[in-house]
Amino acid sequence: MSRALAVSGRRPRTLPAGETLSAEDYRRLIGVLESVDHADDLPEFRQALALALQSWFGFTGVAVLHGDTFVDAVRAGCGIQAGYLPEFLDEYAAHWATRDPFRSEPAARLLAEQGVVRLAELDSDSEFVRDFLRPHGIRDKAALLVDGGAAGVLYVGMAACDTDRVPDRDMAALRALRRHLTPLVIEQLGRDRERRAAQSTWQLTPREWEVADLAARGLTNRQIAQRLFIGVDTVKKHLSRALAATSCTSRTQLAVRFAAA
Structure with missing residues (x-):
């Protein structure tokens, strides 16, 4: 009997030794990507991304902001938030926005270099943390940045309430997620820019x-x-x-x- 395949008995490739991410982590990545890859426009994409990060990663609050540059995105950009109470947002805008470590130049530099940054890497013992985040139950935060060049920048801020430190494993998963999100983000930012330019x-x-x-x-x-x-x-x-x-x-x-x- 003749064979159809040149090689028989092939087995799935095993993960290399020391692999950071588990099969569960990759399922989380796929879950987020499946939530956003069919979004019709940028508003739908932002909303889907925020809800997916809450669902698949367990972040309590998620903000998805965008602008022409990092500064535009975090200080005066457009975007949405999910999970935050109005009273928290009012207090943040009135008293704490200018003291947010994630709106600082060090944050911009780290995010440009690493793509994903944890609060502890910026300032884990500031007045912002002690007197604002902790009393509201937020124990740590992480941020993700996608720089789409001419298309603009997408910034994602994520708040964790059930851990004093976003786990290294989650950070590794977010870095992998960022790589896969980048082409989708660039496409959505570009289409939104074209839509606004048309009007x-x-x-x-x-x-x-x-x-x-x-x-x-x-x-x-x-x-x-x-x-x-x-x-x-x-x-x-x-x-x-x-x-x-x-x-x-x-x-x-x-x-x-x-x-x-």
Whole structure:
């Protein structure tokens, strides 16, 4: 009897000695990637990524922000958050945002070099940690950065409440995840940039565009404020500017305009 295959009895390749990630870790990576790889646009991608990181990695709070640069993303960028209470976000914006170690130049340098950084690598005993994070039950944080070059930057901040230190194994898994997320992030950031450029006649700032887009999706002013880390009054100001720039008199008209964008 003739054979169909040149080599018989082939076995799956074994993992090399000292392999950092387990089969369970790779399943987590696949779980996150499967959650985001069919997202139709950047808002859907951000939401799916935040929820997947909560589900597959157990992070309590997740923020997904983006901008042209790291500074734009963490200080004035667009994005969403999941898992945080409004009171926490209000206190952060009012008193602690400027003292957040993840918004610092050292954080920017480390993230550019390593891609994923843990709070302990920046400042684990600062006033920000002792007087703000710990009283709110946050025991450690990690951040992930994808630099898409001309397409922009995506920053992901993750809060852990059940451990004093995000495990090394989770950090290794996040670094692997970042590598696989990068082409998806670049594609989504590029498509979003093209979409906004197509409506450049509206002359909206990135923040005004973000507010208008969320309003067009049916979110209330309070929900938009919670997602974007800004006050309700600020949402109203941006939305009024967006309505005027797009010649819309209602959220319904705005939704129609954005659906056609």
